[in-house]
Amino acid sequence: TMQQQQQLPQLDGDCDLCGLLFDLDGTLVDSDPLHYEAMCAILKPYVQLTHDLYKTRITGRINDDIFKEFLPEGSSAEEMRDHIERKESMFRDLASEAKVQPIQGLMALLDEIKANGKIKVALVTNAPRANASHMLEHLGLSSHLPVVVLGEECERGKPHPDPYLKALQLLDLNPRHAIVFEDSPSGVRASLAAGICTVGIATGLPRERFVELGCATAHEDYTTFNIDSL
Numbered sequence: 001t002m003q004q005q006q007q008l009p010q011l012d013g014d015c016d017l018c019g020l021l022f023d024l025d026g027t028l029v030d031s032d033p034l035h036y037e038a039m040c041a042i043l044k045p046y047v048q049l050t051h052d053l054y055k056t057r058i059t060g061r062i063n064d065d066i067f068k069e070f071l072p073e074g075s076s077a078e079e080m081r082d083h084i085e086r087k088e089s090m091f092r093d094l095a096s097e098a099k100v101q102p103i104q105g106l107m108a109l110l111d112e113i114k115a116n117g118k119i120k121v122a123l124v125t126n127a128p129r130a131n132a133s134h135m136l137e138h139l140g141l142s143s144h145l146p147v148v149v150l151g152e153e154c155e156r157g158k159p160h161p162d163p164y165l166k167a168l169q170l171l172d173l174n175p176r177h178a179i180v181f182e183d184s185p186s187g188v189r190a191s192l193a194a195g196i197c198t199v200g201i202a203t204g205l206p207r208e209r210f211v212e213l214g215c216a217t218a219h220e221d222y223t224t225f226n227i228d229s230l
Contacts, residue, residue, distance in 0.1 A: 019178040020113065020230075021167050021196065022145065023060075024125040024132060026183030026203045029100050029139055031091075032059060038090040042083055043070050055204060060184025062126045062157035063088075084128075092134050102139050103201065105222030110144040112227050119227070120171040124163045124180075126151035126187075147171065159186040164194035179230060188213045 025031045032054075039058060040049045047053075047070050058066050063084045071080060113119045123145045125132055132150065136142045149167045151157025158164075168175055180191035180198045183205070191198045192214050200210025200218030210218035219225070 018118070019120040019122070019168075019171050019173040021122050021124050021164065021178060021180045021191070023180075023182045023184070023187045023201075024123055024127050024135060026059070027103070027181050027187075027201045028106060028123075028141065029102055029135060030203045031095060031100055031135070032183075032204050034091055034094040034098060034100070035059075037094060038087050039066075041090060042087040046070055046072060059204060060126065060158060060186030062151050063128065064152075065157075088128055088131055092131060095135065095138060100135075100138065102141065103203065103221050105225060107140075109222045109225050109227075110141065114144060116227055120147075120173060121145055122147040122149055122167045122171055124149045124151075124167045126157045126163070128152060158184075158190035159193075161190050161193035161195075164191050164196060168194065168196075182215075185209075185213055188215060 022028055025035060036049070036051065036054050039054065043049055049058075057069070064080070067080045067083055071083060110121070113121055121144070123132065123136070125148070127135070127150070129148075129150055129152075132148055136145060136148075147167070147170060149163050149170065151163045154162040154166055156162045164180065167173075168178065175195035178196050180196045181201050182188045182191055182198055183201045183203050185205075188198055188200065188210065198215045200207065200213070200215040201222075202210065202218050202220050207218035207220075
C-alpha cells in the first residue's frame, strides 16, 4: 500500500535538521553482494538462495530471525550461533579482499557534516558489532560515525523501531528533526515506525519501491546531497 508521502525537514539557521541517522550495509557501502555470497555458502545445505529470496527475506533483517527461519527445525542455539559466526567471519574476509568503498558522495557529505559541527550523526544497524567496527574502520568512517546503535543490543532489531528510538534518545533528538538513510524495506519500516523522515538509498531496490514504502525520496547515491539540499 502506498504510504503517506513524507516531506524532508528543511535545514535553516535554527537547525531544524539536527540529526542524520545512517544504516550500514547497502546504505554506506554496497556490501550486499558480499553478504549474499557468504549467506549462500553457509545456508547451502538447507536452502537454494536466489537474489529474490535474499532481497525479500534476508536483507535488513537481524541474524537471529534469518537463521531461525532457514536452519532446520530443532537446531540448537549453539548451532545457530556457530552458523552466524561463520557467515559473518566469511563476510569480513570477503569485504577485506574486495576493498569495498563508501557509496559515491558519502564522504563529501560526512566531511561537510563534520565541518558544520551542529548536526548529530549515528550509525543504526542490524549488523553484529564486529562487522560494524570492521566496516567503519575499513571505510575510514570511524571518526565520522562515533555513535553506533546495534539492533542486536536493543530489545528488538529492525523492522521494529527500537534501534532508531535508541539513537534518538542517545543523541537527544526529536524525530521531527532527523533524517534516516536506509536501503531495505526492513530498515525503512523501522525508521518510519520511529516517526523519522526517511530517504531511500537505492543500491538493491528500485527507487519507486522506497516511495511505495513511504520514504520522502530515494537516490542511487549521495552525490545530490549536501547540507543545504537537506
